Amino acid sequence: MLAVQQPLASVPDPRSVPENAPEHCPGTESELAGKSAACEGCPNQDVCASGTAKGPDPALPFVRERMTQVNHKILVLSGKGGVGKSTFAAQLGWAFASDPDVQTGIMDVDICGPSIPTILGIASEQVHTSAAGWSPVYVQDNLGAMSVGFMLPSSKDAVMWRGPKKNGLIAQFLKDVDWGALDYLVIDTPPGTSDEHLSIVQLLKESGIDGAVLITTPQEVALQDVAREIDFCRKVGVRILGLVENMAGFVCPNCKTESQIFRPSTGGAARLAKETDVELLGSVPLDPRIGKSADYGVSFLDEYPDSPATSAYLNIIQRLKDILGDP
Incomplete structure (x- = not known):
């Protein structure tokens, strides 16, 4: 039974919910624990109502110990699905690892839609255990990844x-994976502001998160969801490193001409950044070879160094390094 010392205001921390709890359990830290309508018939009702279920999260000391070897922890967020968040996380990891002296890890916490193994070209690999814990699956000597996708019988299995x-x-990804000494841990999250997001923030509360990169596309339907993600970060105290606009125009691979596919009818990411006082790190044009690289599990930055999208990626990544204080 997991609990949090300081739960988010008015939001039950999902890790304080017992595994056999009903769907709408308020959590052991809530004042309604054992007293709400959802608690009727729950085997934990008496324990929760008595207050004896509360206490520090037993996972926190182990997470803190593991994370002492990780220099920078970066969240990649987006309130909207399909905006290229996982692709950006992978390119960020590859870019960091392009320096052989930089150790990089990518943690995929999109439990129901784990795409990082495919994008990195390691979907057929499995997780191995050692005396030190679970071993990440390595793309190259200085780039490892962990995802639930490595644990499924097949890529078609639903979680x-x-x-x-x-x-x-x-x-478990934070406390049981033998990440070793890392310069960067890039954490790819699912869309929205739900269980996975609350968990990663609470579990890394003592270890510290350097910040979050928010991914959007130019159209208003995506900007609205990303605005909610900005609000989430501010409510839970996560620093926003900046905003990245994906699919900002289309680049023809042959003539290099750029045209707008998703027209920024309300001002795009530039307007959102100005209104929310968030830095716009840059805009990445839509190059169809980005999707091709993700399907084949290769680095787009390495395969197509002359693409305008590659230049945009590298400028954004260099700006992130400047913000983090790295050369």
Whole structure:
């Protein structure tokens, strides 16, 4: 049974929910624990109502110990699905690891839609264990990854888990994976502001998160969801490193001409950045070879160094390094 010392105001921390709890469990830290309508018939009702279920999260000391070897922890977020968040996380990891002296890890906490193994070209690999814990799956000597995708019988298997089981796996990724000494840990998250996001923030609360990179596309339907993600970061105290606009125009691979596919009818990411006082790190044009690289599990930056999208990626990544204080 997991609990949090300081739960988010008015939002039950999903890790404080017992594994056999009903769907709308308020969590052991809530004042309604054991007293709400959702608690009727729950086997934990008496324990929760008595207050004896509360206490420090037993995973936190182990997470803190593992994370002492990680220099920078970066979240990649987006309130909207399909905006290229996982692709950006992978390119960020590849870019960091292009320096052989920089150790990089990518942690995929999109439990129900794990795409990082495919994008990195390691979907057929499996997780191995050692005396030090789970070993990441390595793309190259200085770039490792961890995802639930490595644990599924096949890539077509659906992950149908409620919050507590998701959150337990995220805790294991942080405390049981032998990441070793890392310069960067890039954490790819699912769309929205739900269980996985609350869990990663609470579990890394003591270890510290350097900040979050928010991914959007130019159209208003995506900007609205990303605005909610900005609000989430500010409510939970996560620093926003900046905003990245993906699919900002289309680049023809042959003539290099750029045209707008998703027209920024309300001003795009530039307007959102100005209104929310968030730095716009840059805009990445839509190059169809980005999707091709993701399908084949290769680095777009290495395969197509002359693409305008590559230049945009590298400028954004250099700006992130400047913000983080790295050369």
